[in-house]
Amino acid sequence: xxxxxxxxxxxxxxxxxxxxxxxxxxxxxxxxxxxxxxxxxxxxxxxxxxxxxxxxxxxxxxxxxxxxxxxxxxxxxxxxxxxxxxxxxxxxxxxxxxxxxxxxxxxxxxxxxxxxxxxxxxxxxxxxxxxxxxxxxxxxxxxxxxxxxxxxxxxxxxxxxxxxxxxxxxxxxxxxxxxxxxxxxxxxxxxxxxxxxxxxxxxxxxxxxxxxxxxxxxxxxxxxxxxxxxxxxxxxxxxxxxxxxxxxxxxxxxxxxxxxxxxxxxxxxxxxxxxxxxxxxxxxxxxxxxxxxxxxxxxxxxxxxxxxxxxxxxxxxxxxxxxxx
Amino acid sequence: xxxxxxxxxxxxxxxxxxxxxxxxxxxxxxxxxxxxxxxxxxxxxxxxxxxxxxxxxxxxxxxxxxxxxxxxxxxxxxxxxxxxxxxxxxxxxxxxxxxxxxxxxxxxxxxxxxxxxx
Numbered sequence: 001x002x003x004x005x006x007x008x009x010x011x012x013x014x015x016x017x018x019x020x021x022x023x024x025x026x027x028x029x030x031x032x033x034x035x036x037x038x039x040x041x042x043x044x045x046x047x048x049x050x051x052x053x054x055x056x057x058x059x060x061x062x063x064x065x066x067x068x069x070x071x072x073x074x075x076x077x078x079x080x081x082x083x084x085x086x087x088x089x090x091x092x093x094x095x096x097x098x099x100x101x102x103x104x105x106x107x108x109x110x111x112x113x114x115x116x117x118x119x120x121x122x123x124x125x126x127x128x129x130x131x132x133x134x135x136x137x138x139x140x141x142x143x144x145x146x147x148x149x150x151x152x153x154x155x156x157x158x159x160x161x162x163x164x165x166x167x168x169x170x171x172x173x174x175x176x177x178x179x180x181x182x183x184x185x186x187x188x189x190x191x192x193x194x195x196x197x198x199x200x201x202x203x204x205x206x207x208x209x210x211x212x213x214x215x216x217x218x219x220x221x222x223x224x225x226x227x228x229x230x231x232x233x234x235x236x237x238x239x240x241x242x243x244x245x246x247x248x249x250x251x252x253x254x255x256x257x258x259x260x261x262x263x264x265x266x267x268x269x270x271x272x273x274x275x276x277x278x279x280x281x282x283x284x285x286x287x288x289x290x291x292x293x294x295x296x297x298x299x300x301x302x303x304x305x306x307x308x309x310x311x312x313x314x315x316x317x318x319x320x321x322x323x324x325x
Numbered sequence: 326x327x328x329x330x331x332x333x334x335x336x337x338x339x340x341x342x343x344x345x346x347x348x349x350x351x352x353x354x355x356x357x358x359x360x361x362x363x364x365x366x367x368x369x370x371x372x373x374x375x376x377x378x379x380x381x382x383x384x385x386x387x388x389x390x391x392x393x394x395x396x397x398x399x400x401x402x403x404x405x406x407x408x409x410x411x412x413x414x415x416x417x418x419x420x421x422x423x424x425x426x427x428x429x430x431x432x433x434x435x436x437x438x439x440x441x442x443x
Binding site: 003006007010011013014017018020021026029030033036037040043044047048049050051052055056059060063064067068070071072074075076079080086089090092093094096097100101104105107109110111112113115117118121122125126130136137138139141142143147150151154157158161162164165168169213214215217219223304307308311314315318 | 330331332333334335336337339340341342343344345346347348350351352353354355356357359360361363364367370371374375376377378379380382383384385386387388393394395396397398399400401403404405406407408409410411412413414415416418419420421422423425431432
């Protein structure tokens with residue numbers, strides 16, 4: 001049954017990608033890309049990657065679709081017909097694809113427990129991490145503890161990308177209350193949004209702190225919390241949203257998250273361990289691991305939340321500027 | 326049939342990768358190019374997760390009565406890659422917005438011509 005679902009979903013994914021190639025209406029392209037992300041999330045669930053599915057559903061179908069729509073609002077939704085020679089790219093793609101398909105025949109068969117990828121470090125993570133780190137969710141153990149240094153780098157990349165977007169677009173100013181913004185005249189949207197937004201925020205907190213035991217963690221929680229505020233901004237308008245959460249505060253928060261993460265590493269250095277070695281944070285190594293993981297996941301959550309929301313503010317601020325008469 | 330099931334995931338990955346690649350090299354519109362890049366990126370995610378899957382395995386969260394787990398390592402790598410991916414996509418889109426402001430167009434062939442005028 002799982003195999004059948006896999007075949008079907010991957011087929012649908014391929015069809016969606018094929019349709020994106022030929023569509024000229026960019027609004028439809030972006031919407032199809034949202035569908036594509038949701039399908040990917042379903043496939044990830046089917047392939048046992050529940051944490052990844054969570055992230056893909058929140059990021060791919062949520063944030064990236066909103067950002068692309070924000071860009072389309074500024075650049076126009078129609079793609080002009082091009083007079084490129086279309087056979088040359090097609091030739092390149094078919095040749096590369098044929099070579100890659102030939103290459104896949106040397107890959108180990110899908111799902112075999114004896115594959116090389118399953119033999120190297122995975123058995124260590126699967127057998128020892130519940131005792132060494134003491135968390136049921138191995139993905140969180142590996143993400144925050146075994147590969148904590150790697151995750152610190154990724155958090156820093158998210159922070160750096162946010163800085164890049166600020167320097168390219170700038171953040172919106174606070175006092176623009178006069179501009180007509182949002183969908184205030186839609187009563188149904190307003191009421192539903194008011195009901196849903198607190199629940200989304202609550203869910204984000206649950207995902208943040210339950211990530212040790214089930215699917216979730218700082219990355220997902222940050223994106224979900226940002227999505228709640230983005231929904232608020234879309235329905236009630238950007239000026240109100242920037243009044244609730246000021247852009248300057250987000251700048252500080254984005255830096256604070258990385259600081260908390262790196263600071264935990266420095267504290268563990270001072271306590272006599274290695275950088276990001278949580279064993280020394282408490283008297284008992286398991287308790288130390290717990291404490292360390294909760295703190296650094298919080299740092300990740302804060303940075304991701306602030307970076308995603310600030311990036312949205314930057315794009316939305318550009319669109320607002322276009323509306324000023 | 327088992328031959329197809331053994332390699333089907335990888336073939337779809339190659340197809341998606343090539344679809345994304347085709348969009349990137351053939352499209353004129355920069356927003357569409359970014360969508361193509363994202364499709365390319367997702368195909369790589371799909372490949373990593375497919376490699377980590379173990380038949381009859383379960384999600385890598387310890388539970389009673391489960392002995393086979395899928396490989397947690399690709400999940401960790403891809404989870405962070407997705408969030409980093411959207412952050413870098415945002416930088417790309419921000420560049421597109423600036424290109425639109427400077428040249429008045431996001432069609433590649435059009436702003437190439439205007440480059441000489443500025």
